[in-house]
Amino acid sequence: MPRYLFLCSMAFWLCACASTPTPQPDESKAPAVSYPEPDVENPGLIVIAEPLAVPAPAPAIPAPPAPTPEPPEVEVFESPKWYSSIKDWNGTDHRAALTSFKRSCESFAKADPEQHLSPQLPEYGRYKDWAPACLQASFVGLDRFSAQNFFETHFEPLVLTTEAGETGLLTGYYEPEVQVRKIPDDIYSEPILAKPSSAAIQKLPRAKIGPHSSRVIAYGKPIEVFFMQIQGSGRLRFEDGRSIRAAYAGHNSHKYKSIGKVLVARGELTLDQASKQSISDWMDRAGPIEARALMNENPRYIFFAEQAIGQSTDGTTEGPRGAMRVPLTDMASIAVDPRYHPYGTLVWLETTLPQFGGDFRGMQAGLLVSVQDTGSAIKGPLRGDLFFGAGDQAGNKAGVMKHDVRWTILVPKAIAPPRPALPF
Numbered sequence: 001m002p003r004y005l006f007l008c009s010m011a012f013w014l015c016a017c018a019s020t021p022t023p024q025p026d027e028s029k030a031p032a033v034s035y036p037e038p039d040v041e042n043p044g045l046i047v048i049a050e051p052l053a054v055p056a057p058a059p060a061i062p063a064p065p066a067p068t069p070e071p072p073e074v075e076v077f078e079s080p081k082w083y084s085s086i087k088d089w090n091g092t093d094h095r096a097a098l099t100s101f102k103r104s105c106e107s108f109a110k111a112d113p114e115q116h117l118s119p120q121l122p123e124y125g126r127y128k129d130w131a132p133a134c135l136q137a138s139f140v141g142l143d144r145f146s147a148q149n150f151f152e153t154h155f156e157p158l159v160l161t162t163e164a165g166e167t168g169l170l171t172g173y174y175e176p177e178v179q180v181r182k183i184p185d186d187i188y189s190e191p192i193l194a195k196p197s198s199a200a201i202q203k204l205p206r207a208k209i210g211p212h213s214s215r216v217i218a219y220g221k222p223i224e225v226f227f228m229q230i231q232g233s234g235r236l237r238f239e240d241g242r243s244i245r246a247a248y249a250g251h252n253s254h255k256y257k258s259i260g261k262v263l264v265a266r267g268e269l270t271l272d273q274a275s276k277q278s279i280s281d282w283m284d285r286a287g288p289i290e291a292r293a294l295m296n297e298n299p300r301y302i303f304f305a306e307q308a309i310g311q312s313t314d315g316t317t318e319g320p321r322g323a324m325r326v327p328l329t330d331m332a333s334i335a336v337d338p339r340y341h342p343y344g345t346l347v348w349l350e351t352t353l354p355q356f357g358g359d360f361r362g363m364q365a366g367l368l369v370s371v372q373d374t375g376s377a378i379k380g381p382l383r384g385d386l387f388f389g390a391g392d393q394a395g396n397k398a399g400v401m402k403h404d405v406r407w408t409i410l411v412p413k414a415i416a417p418p419r420p421a422l423p424f
Helices: 095-108 127-137 144-154 222-231 259-266 276-286 288-295 392-398
Strands: 003-007 073-077 155-162 167-175 177-181 190-193 216-220 234-237 243-251 302-307 333-335 346-353 363-373 383-390 402-412
Touching: 095 127, 095 144, 095 363, 127 144, 127 402, 144 155, 155 346, 167 222, 167 392, 177 222, 190 222, 190 302, 216 222, 216 234, 222 276, 222 288, 259 276, 259 288, 276 288, 276 392, 346 383, 363 383, 383 392
Parallel strands: 167 383, 177 234, 333 363
Antiparallel strands: 003 073, 073 155, 155 402, 167 402, 177 216, 190 216, 234 243, 243 302, 333 383, 346 363, 346 402
Protein backbone atom coordinates (compact mmCIF):
# COMPACT_ATOMS: atom_id res chain seq x y z
CA MET A 1 0.00 0.00 0.00
CA PRO A 2 1.49 3.37 -0.90
CA ARG A 3 2.57 5.48 2.04
CA TYR A 4 4.00 8.88 2.78
CA LEU A 5 6.26 9.83 5.66
CA PHE A 6 5.43 11.92 8.65
CA LEU A 7 8.62 13.68 9.91
CA CYS A 8 8.32 14.75 13.54
CA SER A 9 10.37 14.67 15.99
CA MET A 10 2.69 7.91 36.75
CA ALA A 11 2.53 8.43 33.27
CA PHE A 12 2.03 6.30 36.15
CA TRP A 13 3.03 4.48 37.30
CA LEU A 14 0.58 6.99 38.46
CA CYS A 15 0.35 8.15 34.89
CA ALA A 16 2.39 11.67 33.29
CA CYS A 17 -1.56 23.46 35.17
CA ALA A 18 -2.51 39.09 45.37
CA SER A 19 -3.88 37.99 47.95
CA THR A 20 -5.73 39.64 50.85
CA PRO A 21 -3.96 38.87 54.12
CA THR A 22 -5.86 37.24 56.94
CA PRO A 23 -5.03 37.08 60.65
CA GLN A 24 -1.93 35.15 61.65
CA PRO A 25 -2.80 31.46 62.21
CA ASP A 26 -2.66 30.10 65.74
CA GLU A 27 0.72 28.39 65.82
CA SER A 28 -0.36 26.30 68.79
CA LYS A 29 -2.58 24.34 66.41
CA ALA A 30 0.20 23.57 63.99
CA PRO A 31 1.03 19.87 63.57
CA ALA A 32 4.17 18.28 64.88
CA VAL A 33 5.71 18.14 61.42
CA SER A 34 9.26 19.37 60.97
CA TYR A 35 10.71 20.62 57.71
CA PRO A 36 14.48 20.98 57.26
CA GLU A 37 15.76 24.47 56.81
CA PRO A 38 16.50 25.46 53.20
CA ASP A 39 20.01 25.96 51.91
CA VAL A 40 19.27 29.62 51.28
CA GLU A 41 18.36 32.50 53.50
CA ASN A 42 15.01 31.85 55.17
CA PRO A 43 12.48 34.33 53.73
CA GLY A 44 10.62 34.46 57.04
CA LEU A 45 7.35 33.13 58.37
CA ILE A 46 4.79 32.53 55.65
CA VAL A 47 1.27 33.42 56.74
CA ILE A 48 -1.45 31.77 54.73
CA ALA A 49 -3.49 34.27 52.77
CA GLU A 50 -7.13 34.22 51.83
CA PRO A 51 -7.26 32.23 48.56
CA LEU A 52 -8.01 34.49 45.65
CA ALA A 53 -9.59 32.75 42.67
CA VAL A 54 -8.21 34.70 39.76
CA PRO A 55 -9.80 34.25 36.33
CA ALA A 56 -8.20 31.65 34.11
CA PRO A 57 -6.26 33.04 31.13
CA ALA A 58 -8.00 33.33 27.79
CA PRO A 59 -7.23 30.63 25.22
CA ALA A 60 -4.09 31.32 23.27
CA ILE A 61 -1.85 29.52 20.86
CA PRO A 62 0.83 27.78 22.93
CA ALA A 63 4.42 28.25 21.94
CA PRO A 64 5.76 25.37 19.82
CA PRO A 65 8.05 22.94 21.63
CA ALA A 66 11.73 23.82 21.70
CA PRO A 67 13.77 22.42 18.81
CA THR A 68 14.85 18.85 19.50
CA PRO A 69 16.80 16.27 17.54
CA GLU A 70 14.75 14.94 14.67
CA PRO A 71 12.69 11.98 15.92
CA PRO A 72 12.22 8.70 14.06
CA GLU A 73 10.09 8.73 10.95
CA VAL A 74 6.38 8.10 11.46
CA GLU A 75 4.52 6.47 8.60
CA VAL A 76 0.91 7.21 7.78
CA PHE A 77 -1.06 5.11 5.32
CA GLU A 78 -1.74 7.29 2.34
CA SER A 79 -5.19 5.82 1.67
CA PRO A 80 -7.84 6.95 4.18
CA LYS A 81 -9.96 4.37 5.97
CA TRP A 82 -13.72 4.17 5.64
CA TYR A 83 -15.54 5.05 8.87
CA SER A 84 -17.53 1.86 8.49
CA SER A 85 -14.29 -0.09 8.90
CA ILE A 86 -13.41 1.57 12.23
CA LYS A 87 -14.35 -0.72 15.08
CA ASP A 88 -16.77 0.81 17.62
CA TRP A 89 -17.07 4.07 15.65
CA ASN A 90 -20.83 3.81 15.15
CA GLY A 91 -21.48 2.73 18.72
CA THR A 92 -19.57 5.61 20.34
CA ASP A 93 -21.04 8.90 21.55
CA HIS A 94 -18.97 11.67 19.89
CA ARG A 95 -20.54 14.62 21.71
CA ALA A 96 -17.70 14.97 24.23
CA ALA A 97 -15.24 14.96 21.31
CA LEU A 98 -17.25 17.75 19.67
CA THR A 99 -17.04 19.83 22.86
CA SER A 100 -13.31 19.24 23.04
CA PHE A 101 -12.83 20.16 19.37
CA LYS A 102 -14.76 23.42 19.81
CA ARG A 103 -12.35 24.39 22.57
CA SER A 104 -9.41 23.72 20.27
CA CYS A 105 -11.08 25.97 17.71
CA GLU A 106 -11.07 28.83 20.26
CA SER A 107 -7.30 28.60 20.23
CA PHE A 108 -7.06 28.14 16.45
CA ALA A 109 -9.03 31.37 15.93
CA LYS A 110 -6.18 33.38 17.46
CA ALA A 111 -3.57 32.03 15.05
CA ASP A 112 -2.39 33.26 11.67
CA PRO A 113 -4.49 31.29 9.14
CA GLU A 114 -1.47 30.83 6.88
CA GLN A 115 0.67 29.22 9.58
CA HIS A 116 1.03 25.46 9.89
CA LEU A 117 -0.26 23.89 13.08
CA SER A 118 3.34 22.80 13.49
CA PRO A 119 6.15 23.87 11.11
CA GLN A 120 7.79 20.48 11.67
CA LEU A 121 4.56 18.64 10.78
CA PRO A 122 3.24 20.21 7.56
CA GLU A 123 1.11 17.11 6.86
CA TYR A 124 -1.37 18.35 9.48
CA GLY A 125 -2.02 21.43 7.38
CA ARG A 126 -2.46 25.12 8.15
CA TYR A 127 -4.96 26.76 10.50
CA LYS A 128 -7.01 27.83 7.49
CA ASP A 129 -7.46 24.16 6.57
CA TRP A 130 -9.21 23.56 9.89
CA ALA A 131 -11.25 26.79 9.79
CA PRO A 132 -14.28 25.44 7.83
CA ALA A 133 -14.81 22.63 10.34
CA CYS A 134 -14.40 25.05 13.25
CA LEU A 135 -17.02 27.34 11.73
CA GLN A 136 -19.52 24.53 11.23
CA ALA A 137 -18.94 23.05 14.70
CA SER A 138 -20.90 25.91 16.25
CA PHE A 139 -24.04 24.88 14.36
CA VAL A 140 -24.00 21.16 15.12
CA GLY A 141 -27.02 19.76 16.98
CA LEU A 142 -26.78 18.38 20.50
CA ASP A 143 -27.70 14.79 19.61
CA ARG A 144 -25.33 11.87 19.04
CA PHE A 145 -26.17 11.51 15.35
CA SER A 146 -25.33 15.14 14.58
CA ALA A 147 -21.99 14.94 16.36
CA GLN A 148 -20.99 11.77 14.50
CA ASN A 149 -22.15 13.16 11.17
CA PHE A 150 -20.12 16.33 11.72
CA PHE A 151 -16.83 14.46 12.02
CA GLU A 152 -17.62 12.14 9.11
CA THR A 153 -18.48 15.14 6.92
CA HIS A 154 -15.36 17.21 7.59
CA PHE A 155 -12.55 14.73 8.33
CA GLU A 156 -10.80 11.72 6.84
CA PRO A 157 -9.39 8.96 9.09
CA LEU A 158 -5.77 7.88 8.48
CA VAL A 159 -4.17 4.92 10.25
CA LEU A 160 -1.00 5.88 12.12
CA THR A 161 1.85 3.40 12.28
CA THR A 162 5.58 3.51 12.99
CA GLU A 163 8.61 1.47 12.06
CA ALA A 164 8.09 -0.40 15.33
CA GLY A 165 4.44 -1.24 14.60
CA GLU A 166 0.95 0.16 15.08
CA THR A 167 0.46 -0.38 18.83
CA GLY A 168 1.35 2.17 21.51
CA LEU A 169 0.66 2.71 25.22
CA LEU A 170 -2.23 4.67 26.74
CA THR A 171 -2.33 5.69 30.40
CA GLY A 172 -4.66 8.04 32.26
CA TYR A 173 -4.62 11.13 34.44
CA TYR A 174 -7.22 13.18 36.29
CA GLU A 175 -7.81 16.27 38.40
CA PRO A 176 -7.92 15.42 42.13
CA GLU A 177 -10.41 17.01 44.51
CA VAL A 178 -8.55 17.81 47.71
CA GLN A 179 -10.12 18.80 51.03
CA VAL A 180 -8.05 21.66 52.48
CA ARG A 181 -7.80 23.99 55.46
CA LYS A 182 -6.49 27.53 55.87
CA ILE A 183 -4.79 26.64 59.16
CA PRO A 184 -2.81 23.39 59.47
CA ASP A 185 -3.58 20.66 62.01
CA ASP A 186 -2.45 17.08 62.63
CA ILE A 187 -4.36 15.80 59.58
CA TYR A 188 -4.18 18.72 57.14
CA SER A 189 -0.47 19.36 57.49
CA GLU A 190 0.97 19.49 53.96
CA PRO A 191 1.29 22.98 52.43
CA ILE A 192 0.17 23.70 48.89
CA LEU A 193 2.64 26.33 47.78
CA ALA A 194 2.65 29.17 45.29
CA LYS A 195 5.70 29.56 43.09
CA PRO A 196 8.56 31.08 45.16
CA SER A 197 9.83 34.53 44.25
CA SER A 198 13.39 33.29 44.82
CA ALA A 199 14.86 31.16 42.04
CA ALA A 200 17.26 29.59 44.54
CA ILE A 201 14.40 28.38 46.74
CA GLN A 202 12.43 27.14 43.75
CA LYS A 203 15.29 24.84 42.75
CA LEU A 204 15.52 23.03 46.09
CA PRO A 205 14.63 19.30 46.18
CA ARG A 206 11.33 18.22 47.69
CA ALA A 207 12.88 17.23 51.02
CA LYS A 208 14.01 20.82 51.63
CA ILE A 209 10.78 22.57 50.63
CA GLY A 210 8.14 23.41 53.23
CA PRO A 211 5.78 26.17 54.43
CA HIS A 212 8.79 28.46 54.96
CA SER A 213 9.63 28.26 51.24
CA SER A 214 6.80 30.28 49.68
CA ARG A 215 3.27 31.60 50.15
CA VAL A 216 0.90 28.90 51.35
CA ILE A 217 -2.33 28.57 49.38
CA ALA A 218 -3.84 25.96 51.71
CA TYR A 219 -3.02 22.85 53.74
CA GLY A 220 -4.11 19.34 52.78
CA LYS A 221 -3.44 15.74 53.69
CA PRO A 222 0.15 14.87 52.69
CA ILE A 223 -0.78 11.92 50.47
CA GLU A 224 -3.49 13.86 48.64
CA VAL A 225 -1.26 16.87 48.03
CA PHE A 226 1.49 14.59 46.71
CA PHE A 227 -0.84 12.92 44.23
CA MET A 228 -2.18 16.32 43.17
CA GLN A 229 1.39 17.34 42.35
CA ILE A 230 1.79 14.24 40.19
CA GLN A 231 -1.36 15.14 38.25
CA GLY A 232 -0.33 18.80 37.93
CA SER A 233 -3.56 20.47 39.10
CA GLY A 234 -6.44 19.94 41.48
CA ARG A 235 -9.67 21.32 42.92
CA LEU A 236 -9.35 22.61 46.46
CA ARG A 237 -12.42 22.39 48.69
CA PHE A 238 -12.48 24.49 51.87
CA GLU A 239 -14.55 23.86 54.99
CA ASP A 240 -16.98 26.63 54.10
CA GLY A 241 -17.83 24.93 50.79
CA ARG A 242 -15.77 27.20 48.53
CA SER A 243 -13.81 25.58 45.72
CA ILE A 244 -10.92 26.92 43.66
CA ARG A 245 -8.50 25.32 41.26
CA ALA A 246 -4.85 24.86 42.09
CA ALA A 247 -3.37 25.25 38.61
CA TYR A 248 0.15 24.25 37.66
CA ALA A 249 2.57 27.16 38.13
CA GLY A 250 5.99 25.55 37.82
CA HIS A 251 8.36 22.97 39.29
CA ASN A 252 11.75 22.86 40.97
CA SER A 253 13.63 21.50 37.91
CA HIS A 254 14.44 18.19 39.59
CA LYS A 255 13.79 14.98 37.66
CA TYR A 256 10.59 13.09 38.45
CA LYS A 257 11.03 9.72 40.15
CA SER A 258 8.14 7.27 40.46
CA ILE A 259 7.52 6.21 44.05
CA GLY A 260 5.61 3.23 42.65
CA LYS A 261 8.86 2.01 41.12
CA VAL A 262 10.61 2.61 44.45
CA LEU A 263 8.14 0.34 46.26
CA VAL A 264 8.47 -2.33 43.57
CA ALA A 265 12.27 -2.21 43.84
CA ARG A 266 11.98 -2.66 47.61
CA GLY A 267 9.68 -5.65 47.19
CA GLU A 268 6.79 -3.82 48.89
CA LEU A 269 4.59 -4.05 45.77
CA THR A 270 4.59 -6.04 42.56
CA LEU A 271 4.41 -4.49 39.11
CA ASP A 272 0.71 -5.26 38.70
CA GLN A 273 -0.06 -3.75 42.13
CA ALA A 274 1.55 -0.36 41.55
CA SER A 275 -1.64 1.69 41.29
CA LYS A 276 -2.59 4.95 42.95
CA GLN A 277 -4.77 3.15 45.47
CA SER A 278 -2.19 0.53 46.41
CA ILE A 279 0.49 3.16 46.99
CA SER A 280 -1.93 5.25 49.06
CA ASP A 281 -2.80 2.15 51.13
CA TRP A 282 0.91 1.47 51.72
CA MET A 283 1.42 5.02 52.97
CA ASP A 284 -1.53 4.70 55.37
CA ARG A 285 -0.10 1.48 56.81
CA ALA A 286 3.46 2.82 57.04
CA GLY A 287 2.52 6.01 58.89
CA PRO A 288 3.41 9.69 58.34
CA ILE A 289 7.18 9.43 58.83
CA GLU A 290 7.68 6.57 56.38
CA ALA A 291 5.15 8.09 53.97
CA ARG A 292 7.04 11.39 53.92
CA ALA A 293 10.34 9.57 53.40
CA LEU A 294 8.82 7.76 50.44
CA MET A 295 7.48 10.99 48.94
CA ASN A 296 10.91 12.58 49.31
CA GLU A 297 12.30 9.83 47.08
CA ASN A 298 10.74 11.89 44.29
CA PRO A 299 12.78 15.13 44.36
CA ARG A 300 10.48 16.97 41.93
CA TYR A 301 8.13 19.50 43.53
CA ILE A 302 5.17 21.24 41.87
CA PHE A 303 4.03 24.79 42.68
CA PHE A 304 0.50 26.08 42.07
CA ALA A 305 -1.53 29.20 41.37
CA GLU A 306 -5.16 29.85 42.37
CA GLN A 307 -7.75 29.99 39.60
CA ALA A 308 -11.52 30.23 39.49
CA ILE A 309 -13.33 27.12 38.26
CA GLY A 310 -15.27 28.08 35.15
CA GLN A 311 -18.64 26.80 33.96
CA SER A 312 -19.21 25.17 30.59
CA THR A 313 -22.17 26.07 28.40
CA ASP A 314 -23.86 22.81 29.44
CA GLY A 315 -23.70 23.81 33.12
CA THR A 316 -20.85 21.50 34.11
CA THR A 317 -17.59 22.76 35.59
CA GLU A 318 -14.68 23.20 33.22
CA GLY A 319 -11.62 21.03 33.47
CA PRO A 320 -8.09 22.32 34.03
CA ARG A 321 -6.25 23.97 31.16
CA GLY A 322 -3.70 21.79 29.44
CA ALA A 323 -0.64 22.79 27.45
CA MET A 324 -2.88 24.11 24.68
CA ARG A 325 -4.35 26.54 27.25
CA VAL A 326 -7.95 25.43 26.78
CA PRO A 327 -10.06 23.52 29.35
CA LEU A 328 -9.67 19.77 29.12
CA THR A 329 -12.77 17.66 28.44
CA ASP A 330 -13.44 14.43 30.35
CA MET A 331 -12.61 11.37 28.19
CA ALA A 332 -12.10 13.58 25.13
CA SER A 333 -8.72 15.28 25.76
CA ILE A 334 -5.34 13.61 25.52
CA ALA A 335 -1.76 14.48 26.39
CA VAL A 336 0.81 13.54 23.74
CA ASP A 337 4.36 14.17 22.63
CA PRO A 338 3.94 17.46 20.66
CA ARG A 339 6.93 16.65 18.49
CA TYR A 340 4.67 14.19 16.68
CA HIS A 341 1.14 15.62 16.95
CA PRO A 342 0.19 19.33 16.96
CA TYR A 343 -2.17 20.68 19.60
CA GLY A 344 -5.81 20.63 18.57
CA THR A 345 -5.64 17.70 16.19
CA LEU A 346 -8.03 14.74 16.39
CA VAL A 347 -7.24 11.12 17.17
CA TRP A 348 -9.43 8.02 17.28
CA LEU A 349 -8.15 5.56 19.89
CA GLU A 350 -8.83 1.83 19.93
CA THR A 351 -7.94 0.59 23.40
CA THR A 352 -9.18 -0.95 26.65
CA LEU A 353 -10.84 1.27 29.26
CA PRO A 354 -11.48 0.54 32.97
CA GLN A 355 -15.18 0.52 33.80
CA PHE A 356 -14.73 1.19 37.52
CA GLY A 357 -11.97 1.86 40.05
CA GLY A 358 -9.58 -1.06 40.35
CA ASP A 359 -10.66 -2.55 37.01
CA PHE A 360 -7.24 -3.54 35.70
CA ARG A 361 -8.75 -5.74 32.98
CA GLY A 362 -11.10 -3.15 31.46
CA MET A 363 -13.25 -3.42 28.35
CA GLN A 364 -12.49 -2.94 24.66
CA ALA A 365 -13.56 0.54 23.55
CA GLY A 366 -12.99 3.32 21.04
CA LEU A 367 -13.11 7.05 21.59
CA LEU A 368 -12.38 10.26 19.71
CA VAL A 369 -10.13 12.78 21.46
CA SER A 370 -8.39 16.12 20.86
CA VAL A 371 -4.67 16.66 21.41
CA GLN A 372 -4.63 19.37 24.10
CA ASP A 373 -1.92 18.56 26.61
CA THR A 374 1.51 17.05 27.13
CA GLY A 375 3.62 15.62 29.94
CA SER A 376 7.23 14.87 30.76
CA ALA A 377 6.61 11.09 30.67
CA ILE A 378 4.75 11.18 27.34
CA LYS A 379 7.34 10.32 24.70
CA GLY A 380 6.91 8.91 21.21
CA PRO A 381 4.33 8.98 18.41
CA LEU A 382 2.01 6.29 19.83
CA ARG A 383 2.17 7.29 23.51
CA GLY A 384 -0.83 9.03 25.08
CA ASP A 385 -2.28 10.02 28.45
CA LEU A 386 -6.09 10.24 28.57
CA PHE A 387 -7.83 12.82 30.80
CA PHE A 388 -10.49 11.02 32.86
CA GLY A 389 -12.01 14.04 34.64
CA ALA A 390 -12.08 15.22 38.25
CA GLY A 391 -12.61 13.49 41.58
CA ASP A 392 -12.03 10.11 43.19
CA GLN A 393 -14.01 8.08 40.67
CA ALA A 394 -12.03 9.48 37.77
CA GLY A 395 -8.81 9.04 39.73
CA ASN A 396 -9.49 5.41 40.56
CA LYS A 397 -10.00 4.64 36.87
CA ALA A 398 -7.03 6.70 35.71
CA GLY A 399 -4.82 4.97 38.27
CA VAL A 400 -5.29 1.56 36.63
CA MET A 401 -5.30 2.77 33.01
CA LYS A 402 -2.31 1.20 31.27
CA HIS A 403 -3.26 -0.55 28.02
CA ASP A 404 -2.24 -0.97 24.41
CA VAL A 405 -3.72 1.50 21.94
CA ARG A 406 -4.01 1.88 18.17
CA TRP A 407 -4.22 5.33 16.64
CA THR A 408 -6.23 6.68 13.73
CA ILE A 409 -5.74 10.37 13.05
CA LEU A 410 -8.45 12.57 11.56
CA VAL A 411 -7.42 15.36 9.18
CA PRO A 412 -9.55 17.86 7.21
CA LYS A 413 -10.71 16.41 3.91
CA ALA A 414 -9.06 19.27 2.00
CA ILE A 415 -5.59 18.02 2.92
CA ALA A 416 -6.25 14.26 3.08
CA PRO A 417 -4.90 11.86 0.44
CA PRO A 418 -7.44 10.60 -2.12
CA ARG A 419 -9.93 8.10 -0.79
CA PRO A 420 -9.78 4.62 -2.41
CA ALA A 421 -12.69 3.31 -4.43
CA LEU A 422 -15.39 1.41 -2.60
CA PRO A 423 -14.87 -2.37 -2.69
CA PHE A 424 -17.36 -4.38 -4.74
